[in-house]
Amino acid sequence: MNWINSIVRPKIRDLLTKREVPENLWIKCPETGEMVFHRDLEANLWVVPSSGHHMRIPAKKRLEIFFDDGHYERIETPDVQADPLKFRDTKRYTDRLKENRSKTNEKDAVYVASGRVNGADMTAAVQDFAFMGGSLGMAAGEAILTGMTRAVDNKTPFVLFAASGGARMQEGILSLMQMPRTTVGVQMLREAGLPYIVVLTNPTTGGVSASYAMLGDVHIAEPGAQIGFAGRRVIEQTIREKLPEGFQSAEYLLEHGMVDMVVTRHQLKDTIARICGILMKREVQVPDVSEELQAAAPEPETEAASEAADAVGETADGEPAKS
Incomplete structure (x- = not known):
């Protein structure tokens, strides 16, 4: 009886029970x-x-692979009013925020961090598409501005990994106001002479692509990323024409001059570090080479050298040589 209970029945139970994978x-x-x-x-x-x-790569993992040895310091961002418009569609906006915060364990869609990239100090911000489609709201705008301000204070380049469906409609005009606010932050970086590098990932659309995502010193796109303002169907219905194949892809935008380069994820870190290294040395003074050029210039001909040259130009009879 013990043999049946301990061996036979468990095997039959395993055969009949469907394993969950x-x-x-x-x-x-x-x-x-x-x-x-x-x-x-x-x-x-x-x-x-x-x-x-x-x-699509998780936002926190992107920070880990970007900074040296995966070490970085998270920068705290200011808190904002959770639901300023008391918005409600099929469910309350506050409930949507709770769901996404529980899913991602983050306050909002933008993470800001600082660390070293190939040995150089750098500040970076990453948009998390998993948090309400990476939409731009007041909290995201504050986070980006905080990162830009920290970059100016620490005199480091600022790198933004953009991934968004656009502005957050639940915050209305307050969301749209983040577009000019972040533009002011970009101007702060320009006045400080600091590089602002934008990495366009899949997807980067809407108000984000119409503001800070297209104001970088250098625009890098990942292969195959969708980049644009409105969706393909909306554009086709508006202009009543069929759009070309690959429209709004990173490769299409590179061909038409909208992005500077398309870089694979494996080469992204080294490429950004190299570009920032070049841009941070823009104000290095060029050495004065005038003295070296004068030292290398040929000396004026002496009188003997002049007479030798004249002699070469004459025949043995003293007549000028014919050319």
Whole structure:
């Protein structure tokens, strides 16, 4: 009886019981349909190895791979009024905030941090698309301004990783006001002579692409990122024309001069560090080379050298040589 209870019945129970497998162990590539094991994808910086498709990367992980050895200091951002307009659609805005804060363990959609990138001090801000689509609200605007101010105080470059669906409609005009406010922050960086690098990730749309995301000194895009203001269908219905293939992709914008370069995620850190190193040395004085040029200039001909040159130009009879 003990043998039946301890061995036979558990085996029968295992055969009849369906094992639950987590759904996120295998991730499907949107381009090829290939299934990739999640650990392999994470080890490759969320880039599908076979197709090179850049998947959306968690905001905190982006900070870890950007700063040296994954070490950085989070910068606290000011608190703002949670629901200034008492907005409600299918549910209250305050309830949506609670859901997203519980999901991401963060106050809002923008994280700001400082650290070292290839040995150089740098300040960075990352928009988290998982928090209400990375939408720009008062808290996000305050976070970006805080990061820019910290960069000016510490005299470091400021790098922004943009990922957003646009302004946050639940905050109305207060959300739209963050566009000119962040533009003032960009001007602060310019006046301080500090580089402002924008990395456009998938997607960067709406009011974000119409303001601080397109005001950088250098615009870098990840491969395949969707970048634009309005959606494709909205534009086609407005102009009543079919848009070209690949419209609003990073490669299309590079071809038409809207972004400066398209860089893979593996090369992004080194590229940003190299650009910031060049821009931070813009005010280095060029050495005066006038004295060196004078020292290298040929000396004037002596009288003997002049006579030798004249002799070469004559024949043995003293007649001028014919050319």
